[in-house]
Amino acid sequence: MKKKYINVGLIGYGTVGKGVVKILGENKKIVLRKVGKPICIKSICDLKPIDKPELYVKNFRDIIKDPEIDLIVELIGGYEPARTVIIESLKAGKNVVSANKAVLAKYWDQIFTTAQIYQKSIYYEASVGGVIPVVQGLSEGLASEEVFEIKGILNGTTNFILSEMKKHCVPYEEALKSAQKAGYAEANPSFDVDGIDTANKLAILASLAWGSWIKVKNIPLVKGIADLDIEDILITQDFGYDVKLIGSAQKTKDGIDMSVQPCLINYDHAFTTVENEYNAIMITGKDSGDVLFYGKGAGQQPAASAVVSDIINLSKSIITNTVGIIPDVVYDSKKKIKILPIGKSKSPYYLRFAVIDKAGVLSKISGILAEFKVSIARSLAQLNINGTDYGRIIIITHETHLEDLEKALKQINATKSIVKHKTVKIKIEV
């Protein structure tokens, strides 16, 4: 059967959904040139009636059942009914485009197994890095690579907040408000600022890179930016660092070293040019070396653009009738990938001690660090600040096992005669 056009059913008509309809409307010529046939939105489902009543469908199952629809775009977000939409669509013989990192990361195995069984495809470029074509870059562009490391600024909201803090010298709470005003942060920002969104995206990239399902809950450290102090951003600037929320996964001989946490990035690294809602992902392969992808990670048009690109690319497979012959995500659900316990993770760290200004404080702190094999690369003591008995000691460590550092800090923090409050510790990315 020769298809005259591709019929799309859109489920979820929020910001991104509206963007998709807009782009498909405006870029008809480009679509026709790339696909060879027009792409039409046949139905749109949303909780409430929409501005295009002629396309409105109340029940998503009516879209899934519609035999004329070739491709379903799931833009609901969250776990349910998004998971149901995806799974039922695949089972009904539909191909799916989704931007939903949460549902993908959580139901990776179920989704791709279903796609494989029913020989259908699910494309999800917009789920990671917004407009950046990193899913395809990783799975096809770097198809031949043995991946050593994935490292990314994967969340536009937190990156916007960090940029605001730095630019205007304001604390986290104030920068969060600016992000909310600019539409980059939700009223309840927890999913973004606590690092969960980054963890989802990191799990997707790691699963793709190493051919197995790496679960979000197995990432041993997921820490957001909510307790970052502007003081540390300013101090570390003088040391030549920029603070970014980094999701990273690195192959070591004892397992994948994975974490989501604020990190210090050296000013000569490309990541330090990534400001505001931009994202960047660095993939390091055995033969490729470092490959970096950079672009807008948030915003209506960038996300919608990625969804439309997926629709275009998937439509080409639908027309050639080749969907699912080779699964898009090839992995072995039984293959277990070992994750390195976080204590074994090795890095240099930035430490800020808030100390009592009295003789022997630096010697005491450095003594305890040495006892736990934490070696000092640089230190700076500023005591008697503004004539008070408050002081701070900044230490940049050499590479150290996190468990050693934590033991040392536990002991230092417990010594009330030296420290005034809990020591700040930020990983330094190398």
Place this chain on the structure above:
Amino acid sequence: MKKKYINVGLIGYGTVGKGVVKILGENKKIVLRKVGKPICIKSICDLKPIDKPELYVKNFRDIIKDPEIDLIVELIGGYEPARTVIIESLKAGKNVVSANKAVLAKYWDQIFTTAQIYQKSIYYEASVGGVIPVVQGLSEGLASEEVFEIKGILNGTTNFILSEMKKHCVPYEEALKSAQKAGYAEANPSFDVDGIDTANKLAILASLAWGSWIKVKNIPLVKGIADLDIEDILITQDFGYDVKLIGSAQKTKDGIDMSVQPCLINYDHAFTTVENEYNAIMITGKDSGDVLFYGKGAGQQPAASAVVSDIINLSKSIITNTVGIIPDVVYDSKKKIKILPIGKSKSPYYLRFAVIDKAGVLSKISGILAEFKVSIARSLAQLNINGTDYGRIIIITHETHLEDLEKALKQINATKSIVKHKTVKIKIEV
């Protein structure tokens, strides 16, 4: 017919060819996971016998004729016999992978028309940006985009030379020697240092972006780095700029503004973190905004990695028997794309005047610039350098039409009572 494996014929066994054989040998598991079948090198053709005599074939036509070969990898370089290999392979029903930007840019129309007629594919990711998956990124990842601009550091050799000049404060000739020693520059470096290689890659990207064949010979300005003075690199550093060889193509209402030339890049731009053999390409789309790709643009393994990724991706299409059903490069050979005459190109510029130290020089120069509507943003006069009568005047202009600036400079350069030698002019990228 179910294929048990994919047979590859390799034509051209130089540095990259050897890298391809090595990667395919080492990454058998990855290939099998991605393709589902093994990929085997069946024959290798080169001018002289090779270290794998069992695979050696003297005449490339024997490979093209071999009915067991599914895919031909052309790694000869240059125009002939590379063009013949590609065209005859497609005509013989073979799919092709090539890393040859020169032959692609020059015979774009013939190659893709042949591929379309014979329903075969040619993949060429390694032809632009080395390991960076920018060809796929542009044609698929950003499939929905109306592209406004493409801007890139597209040549590893020149970028390496510029990094050397800056790092060691040495003149061009000395940095070129280092690049030759490091294996990044040929004995005759003209193809790289004169901007020709960059022009080829720019033509390929622009043809992809705007769906028509944009010829290298129609790029109105192709200027290399050979006459860059280390003095200007040092001066512009103080102004907050880095010098890079940039290929750029920008949509304007009067045509595509295209050029290859050394440009000044502001230090907050990601391009300034691109050093040594690295390449970077920024694509700006209507909905996507800026998307940047970055990675190694030169070297055996990065180039070979991109070729192997092409082999893997093309093999998937061969197995599913879907090659060429939808042409990979969709364009209208009759569609004419207007190129903006270079004189109409608008930019700010850096100017360095070598002047005679006497009263009224600055006034004279600024007067002539004003006469031709070239307006000054910043200026710095350093006269009486080391007690001589030599002096220099640095001017950063506002945005100006190149033709106006050139008229002004012609008049200034002709006024022997003010200038000692020809004025240096470098475009500032904004």
